[in-house]
Amino acid sequence: MKSSRLLAWIAIAIGVIYFIVPLIGTFEFSLRMRRGEYTFDAYQSVFSDLQFRATFGYSMLMALLTIVFGMLLVVPTAYWVRLRLPQIRPVIEFITLLPLVIPAIVIVFGYLRLYNSSSWLPLTNTTSGTNVLLMFSYMTLSLPYMYRAVDTAMRAIDVATLTEAAESLGAKWPTIMFRCIFPNVMSGVLSGAFITFAIVMGEFTMAALLNRPAFGPYLQLVGANKAYEPSALAIIAFAITWLSMGFLQLVSRFQKTAPLKA
Amino acid sequence: MSTATLIDRRKVIDWLGIAPFMIFALMFLILPTLYLVAGAFFNPQGEFTFQNIKDLTHPTILSAYWISIKVSVASSLGGALIGFFLAWAIVLGGLPSWIRSGMLTFSGVASNFAGVPLAFAFIATLGRTGLVTVFLNEWFGFNLYSTGFNLLSFFGLTITYMFFQIPLMVLILTPALDGLKKEWREASEILGASNWQYWRLVALPILWPSLMGTTLLLFANAFGAIATAYALTGSSLNIVPILLYAQIRGDVLHNPNLGYALALGMIVITGASNILYIWLRSRAERWQK
Amino acid sequence: MSFLNLSNIQKAFGPVQVVKDFNMAIEKGEFVSFLGPSGCGKTTVLRMIAGFETPTGGSITVNGKSQANLKPNQRNIGMVFQAYALFPNMNVAENVAFGLKIAGKPKAEIDARVKEMLGLIKLDHLAERYPYQMSGGQQQRVALARALAPKPQVLLLDEPLSALDAKIRVSLREEIRMIQQQLGITTVFVTHDQEEALSISDRIVVMNAGKADQIGKPAEIYNRPATRFVANFVGTLNLIEAKVVDPVANRITIGDQGVTLREPLGNVKVGDTVSLALRPEAGSTAPDAKGDTALTGEVISSNFLGSVIRTRMKVGPAVISFDMFNSPGLVPPAVGETATLRFTAGDLLIIRD
Secondary structure, three states: OHHHHHHHHHHHHHHHHHHHHHHHHHHHHHOOOOOOOOOOHHHHHHHHOHHHHHHHHHHHHHHHHHHHHHHHHHHHHHHHHHHOOHHHHHHHHHHHHHHHHOOHHHHHHHHHHHOOOOOOOOHHHOHHHHHHHHHHHHHHHHHHHHHHHHHHHHHHOOHHHHHHHHHHOOOOHHHHHHHHHHHHOHHHHHHHHHHHHHHHHHOOHHHHHOOOOOHHHHHHHHHHHOOOHHHHHHHHHHHHHHHHHHHHHHHHHHHHHHHHHO | OOHHHHHHHHHHHHHHHOHHHHHHHHHHHHHHHHHHHHHOOEOOOOOEOOHHHHHOOOHHHHHHHHHHHHHHHHHHHHHHHHHHHHHHHHHHOOOOHHHHHHHHHHHHHHHHOOOHHHHHHHHHHHOOOOHHHHHHHHHHOOOHHHHOOOOOOHHHHHHHHHHHHHHHHHHHHHHHHHOOOHHHHHHHHHOOOOHHHHHHHHHHHHHHHHHHHHHHHHHHHHHHOOHHHHHHHOOOOOOHHHHHHHHHHHOOOOOHHHHHHHHHHHHHHHHHHHHHHHHHHHHHOOOOO | OOOEEEEEEEEEEOOEEEEEEEEEEEOOOOEEEEEOOOOOOHHHHHHHHHOOOOOOEEEEEEOOEEOOOOOHHHOOEEEEOOOOOOOOOOOHHHHHHHHHHHOOOOHHHHHHHHHHHHHHOOOHHHOOOOHHHOOHHHHHHHHHHHHHOOOOOEEEEEOOOOOOOHHHHHHHHHHHHHHHHHHOOEEEEEEOOHHHHHHHOOEEEEEEOOEEEEEEOHHHHHHOOOOHHHHHHOOOOEEEEEEEEEOOOOEEEEOOEEEEOOOOOOOOOOOOEEEEEEOHHHOEOOOOOOOOEEEEEEEEEEEEOOOEEEEEEEEOOEEEEEEEEOOOOOOOOOOOOEEEEEEOHHHOEEEOO
């Protein structure tokens, strides 16, 4: 008993060192911009960079659009599968897990071949077309997380009974969808949303290969050309991740207590 | 109207309900992949051939696959091992509960902290002027880089990848360890088993599917990852995703269809790891519902 | 010296003393139940015998050998848990073979013993099944076979029946008792169900707040509860407060009705309150009821329970509940009626604690 606790402490100590040291190292490095003293110059330099603001804003907008359209796709599908087509659930689940199996770079390679300027659907011909394609690629990437989160939330509420109750009160299906189902799976939607946000904000491959001015390629560019700003950016990115995961925890805690309040 | 057509209409509506999802999956997930898979078997003139697959044996390409597999195996096994011990420590180590919740929260963040910023963090820590490198040199006179260590190498990439592999393992394995009933340990103990026998005969076989599955997930995770490697090493480290990236950018292989074969190779490897996982799980799960 | 000795056992978790001065000597082949409500310390005592908990004081010996420095896996004890605790990754035969395999027995011997054990619990035909493919009752029988297979010196049963359906509970407890007698194995059985304890034990220990309130044969425990707690916990005894009128002649009053007790009152004064216990089946209001003592009161409820009719009657401040066997001719007393309950004065027990 005693020796196992000692072992546990050792494991934790190793883990903490492994995780904390790179963060401390990064933070320390980000303060080193001015020779001989610690300053926040690197951060100042990052925040005053116009490109930083532009790419950050672009990725933020992309994340929001991905979340909205992703949910519009995933929630009705998950609902319909639970209500009407439980027999094809395994198929849907398999499809939603595919993005974990097929590397992102392969998927985007396929896009570039399938939707290039000489194809039947030349999405990459125009900027807006490429933006749409990028959003679809993000939706694909986040599919495993979104579907899981929403489906779990739907398992908690009995969608069939909820639908029958709404129908018996004379509700039409848009009402059922947006007034009954969406609000009840909101916690699932939100937790899916935060993971999506974290993924999209840091995503590099898709945006770089589709040539869009997103935050990920910007980070890479800064990393290749500057010394101290990358560390500051890493700290900022870590803070963003931490923030979205913090919200995720908050939501999942809410999710657990919600049935009690109802 | 007969009842038969009524039923048919209902069926059609049922399937229409998932049509948007199916169309999306087809257009943006399945068709692009199939396009590459098919393209791998044609030459630029549109004739069927196995030449592209044969060309994968070119030394540059083979070594890229080899390094990729080595990094993925090492980082997934390392991540699995260390992640397992961390999960074990917070679940069964008898530590205060704040350590558990702290570790889980941190793991949630760290497992999503990948890509370009992760590379920056490791450069700032273990790079030539990184904190640890400088610290070791100034305090112990120990020059890390004189030992042959290089962050831009197989070993460097492996420890960088483990930064998100370990927390992922912790997150997935913690519930599995929670599921080990106290009575199983006590029953085996009272039947004369030592701690080691309990782990070998009871706990590990029960955990095997989740352990195996997560390790293979980590493998696929590392195998497809490009952003970290690219930001860390530019294109100096020859791993498959970076090679494919360069090929997409500028046809460095001078044969677009060889690029398809490269992608096919990636799918085959991640797919194989998943089939292996499913096979192992079905073997290990004979005793599960 | 007895086979299994618990002397002066103490157990504290931090500041909380959960077992106090627990003494018990169990003979070889005896079936002893620890009976008590949850939190009374019965499971803790069992777990100390198994070695999962270490006593903070006192000693445990099995067959003359102190268990103090033995780990659970060195004690040669069999145990059955409440939640089955079969290993889910092994089938029935593998579960039963586990202890023998650990002991390094040759394969032929293991196979023979497993077969014998499965025959004992009558599950030969399920040897290849996995735990999830079986009912709770079947799983618990396998758990019993697994515990018995390595021929332990002592068998510990930790509420093995409480997760099962009522019917299976009864049949399995009879099976456990049969197997125990067949093998002659020293057994300790922990339960909170008094009917279970009464029906299968050689002796019962009634535990309350970490202490043994009474140790005795089932009939003794039921008929002569030593403390108020035992009286309350075992069976549905009536507890009646009475006033002492004449300590020498053993006369008391219940409400304003006088009764002469058989049992000497002992060291009490006139006007003291004493607690009396009366079993519900001791008296009757039927016209042909026998008994030297009668109490009259108002009937406040009368419930038909099938084989018996349970009636509650108010006598002064006390409420007395009694059961009469149902018979076609019996007219149960109606609510509101005044009835007279007859019984033998010897059935009134004095509770001293």
